[in-house]
Amino acid sequence: MVSTGAVPNLAFRRLRGQRSAGEFAAAVRRSAREIGERVACDARYIGRVESGEIRCPNYAYERVFLHMFPGMSLVDLGFSPRETVRGRAARATTTEIPPPLVFHSESPVLHSDTDEESDVLRRVFMTSGTTVLAAAPLGPGPGGAPAARATAPDRHRVGEAEVSAVESAVRRIRLLDDRHGGDGLYRDASRPLRTAYALLDSGTAARRSTADRLHAGAGELAISVGWLAHDSGRFEDARSHYAEALATARVAGDAALEAHAFCNASFLARDTGRPRESVRAAEAGQRAARPLGSPRLLALLALREAGGRAGFGDRTGCERAIGRARTAFDRGPCDADPEWMTFFREAELEMLEAQCWSALGDWSRAARHARRAIRLQDPHFTRNLALYRAELAWDLARAGRAEEAATAGHRVLDLLDGVRSSRIRTMLAGTTQVLAPRRDAADEVRGYLERYAAVSGVST
Incomplete structure (x- = not known):
């Protein structure tokens, strides 16, 4: 929402110079990768800054902008000081609001960032005449039974607002998952997915480029929701x-989406005891x-291939795949890297290698890589940090x-107070x-077992 008193940010516009908004957005994304930050900047975001709609960027963008323009402050860049836009009312009207995803749940996890969320998805779908689609089940239900399909009203065309809402839903799910894990998010996240596929089924996109973006957005949303199901132990879903x-x-005909789908399918196959299927999916x-x-x-x-090969004891094949992975990783990031891969930094590489050695029974080597992963991990990725520590405990x-x-x-x-992941809890239970x-061997072990029993309600 733009405040009626929004003042254009002329300083920021001057910094863009002769570059188009899209070119400048690409430069912002490149700068973010240089400092290990994650932003989903596009021409629309640049427009919102320059129009004055965003009076002060969130902390991620702040770090990127200050990296791009060394020696300058937010005020020099044309933004208002953060302290002048604090408070719920200010945020609701004139500051940057993170990409939206509307949830309606009693889970405290979902409401932990209420002040930071907006109702764009709900508003977009209501005003475009597709509200009915959000509640209509699409495709087979959990038991495989066919479900009714919804059709978007013919009088409404799918345009920028709908596509942007789908893309924003993907980003918001990923952000919440990074913080909290999948258990509390899965069911609510399924609603925008149903809507996205209903929009696809309507076949009313105004342009081919819009249809392509909608296909990509719906597919990425399906993967994101699938990951929430994966992380929360709903493997068939x-x-x-x-x-x-x-x-x-x-x-x-979207090769990038196909590669992402195979990547996650390989991961799931590994986690569910189908290592050869994991290898085939990774190779595809x-x-x-x-x-x-x-x-x-x-x-x-x-x-992913290495993890599958480790699962059926192919140590040589696993080592070769790890070698290829490290060689490719060392070539560094580039503009062709998909947006969803922001999690894949050196810490994640170390973690995935730790899991390979763990599957091969080389526990000490696995623990060394898990320790490196923990040391390298950004603390903002709370779920991953908990996962890495659970892997370390398992291996030790x-x-x-x-x-x-x-x-x-x-x-x-x-x-675990802030992370709800069945996968992590299962690993900890195994440890x-x-x-x-060894309860009586050391005070540290006894103390941990007692605390685990108190937290989980399970006697050890």
Whole structure:
């Protein structure tokens, strides 16, 4: 929403110079990657800044802008001082609001950022005449039974507002997942997914470019919702969502979406005890990704392959895949890297390698890589930090280093108030089972077991 008193940011406009808004947005994204930040800047965002709609950027954009223009302050860049726009009323009208995703849930996790969220998705779908679509189930239900399909009203064309809302939903899901994990988000996140596919089924996009963006957005949304299902232990739901994304990619001829769908499908297959399927999916993803020009994407897919090979004991094949991954990763980031890969930094590479050695039973080596992952991880990625610490505890326990495992387990418990991930809790439960026979060996182990029992309600 733009305040009626919005004042154009002429200083920021001058800094853009002769570059188009799209070119400047690309420069912002490149600068963000240079400092390991994650922003989804586009020409529309630049327009909102220059119009004065965004009086003060969020902290991520602040760090990027100050990196781009060394020696300048936010005021020099034409923004208002942060302290002058604090407070709910100010944020609701004139400051930057993060990409929106509307949830309606009793989960405290979903409401933890209420002041930072907007109702754009709901508003867009209501004003475009597609409100009915948000509640209509699409495709087969969880039990495989066919569900009724909805059709968008013919009198409404799908345009920029609808497509932008779908893209914003993807970004918001990813942000909340990074902070909190998938357990509290999955069911609410399914609603915008149903709406996105209903918009696709309506076939009323005004332009081909809009239709392409809608296909890509709907497919990425399916993967994001599938990941929430994956992380919360709903594996069949996840498998269905990933398959839906893959089908969307094939229909649209979207190689980037296809590579992403195969990447997640490989991960799911590994986690559900189907390592050979994991390898096949990873190899298919690499074939789709090669023309895209992103070494980092190829690195991640090679690590997915390595994880699958470790699952059936192919140590040589696993090591070769890890070697390819590290070679590709070392080529560095580039403009062709997909937006969704912002999580894939050196910390994640170390974590995925740790999981490979863990699957091969080399617990001490796995623990070394898990420690590196923890040391390198940005603390803002709370869910991943909890996951890395859970992996470390798991590996240390199996390596016979009970006291160190208990210490790592304590640190996972420290984060579980804000992270709701069945995957992490399952790993921690497995670690606890290994440590239980060592209850009397050390005070640290006994203390951890007692705390775990108190937190989880499960006797050890």
